[in-house]
Amino acid sequence: MKRLYLASGSPRRRELLTQIGVPFCAVSADIDETPVVQESPSAYVERLARGKAEAGRGVVVSDEPFCVLGADTAVVLEGKILGKPVDQADACAMLMMLSGCEHEVLTAIAVLDGERCESRVVTSRVRFRAISRDEAAAYWVSGEPRDKAGGYGIQGLGAVFVAGLSGSYSAVVGLPLCETAELLGHFGIPCWQPRNAL
Ligand SMILES: Cc1cn([C@H]2C[C@H](O)[C@@H](COP(=O)(O)OP(=O)(O)OP(=O)(O)O)O2)c(=O)[nH]c1=O
Numbered sequence: 001m002k003r004l005y006l007a008s009g010s011p012r013r014r015e016l017l018t019q020i021g022v023p024f025c026a027v028s029a030d031i032d033e034t035p036v037v038q039e040s041p042s043a044y045v046e047r048l049a050r051g052k053a054e055a056g057r058g059v060v061v062s063d064e065p066f067c068v069l070g071a072d073t074a075v076v077l078e079g080k081i082l083g084k085p086v087d088q089a090d091a092c093a094m095l096m097m098l099s100g101c102e103h104e105v106l107t108a109i110a111v112l113d114g115e116r117c118e119s120r121v122v123t124s125r126v127r128f129r130a131i132s133r134d135e136a137a138a139y140w141v142s143g144e145p146r147d148k149a150g151g152y153g154i155q156g157l158g159a160v161f162v163a164g165l166s167g168s169y170s171a172v173v174g175l176p177l178c179e180t181a182e183l184l185g186h187f188g189i190p191c192w193q194p195r196n197a198l
Pocket residue numbers: 007008009010012013029052071072073074075105147148149150152153154155172173174
C-alpha cells in the first residue's frame with residue numbers, strides 16, 4: 001500500500017483523517033492563497049487544494065511510491081469569499097455579515113501520486129441565527145476565530161451560532177470524510193469500511 005502524506009498544517013484535518021482510520025504523515029504545504037481575479041469560489045478552493053498537494057509532494061523525500069492529500073476550505077457569502085480574519089474588526093465584520101442568514105462552505109480535496117491528480121469540491125450550506133456585536137466581540141476574545149475561514153469554528157464555541165446545516169459537517173470543519181475516503185480508494189489507499197470489519 002502506498003504511504004499517504006497529508007499536506008496540511010491544520011490540526012482539524014489531522015484529527016478528521018485519523019477519525020477514518022487512515023495512517024498518514026503530515027507535511028507542511030504553505031502556498032500563496034490569494035484569489036485570482038474573477039475566479040469562482042469553487043475554482044479557487046480546487047486550485048488551492050491541488051496546489052497544497054503539489055507543494056506537499058515537493059517536500060516529501062521517499063524512494064517508495066506515495067500519495068499526497070491537500071484540502072482547502074472557504075466560507076462564501078453571496079459569491080464573496082470570506083477568508084481567515086486578519087484582526088478583531090475583520091472577524092466581527094464577518095460575523096455581522098453572516099448573522100441571521102445562510103452561507104456556503106466550500107471544501108476542496110485533491111489527491112495526487114506520481115501519475116495523476118484527482119480533486120472534488122464539496123458544498124455545504126450553514127444558517128446562522130442573529131448575532132449581536134457584543135457576542136461577536138466576545139467570540140473574538142475566545143481566540144477561536146483567528147485561524148478559521150469565515151472567522152468561526154462549527155466544531156467549537158461557534159456551534160452556538162449554527163441554526164442549521166445542510167451538507168457535510170466534516171467538510172465544514174475542513175475535510176469531507178465521505179468524499180476523502182472515496183478519492184483515496186481510487187489511489188488504492190483503504191480507509192475504514194464496514195466490509196473490512198467483517
Ligand atoms: C468554517 C470552518 C472552518 N474551519 C477551518 C478549516 C481550515 O483549517 C480553515 C480554513 O483554512 P484553510 O486555508 O482551508 O486551511 P488551513 O490554513 O487551516 O490549513 P492548511 O492549508 O495547512 O491545510 O478553517 C474550521 O475549523 N471550522 C469551521 O467551521
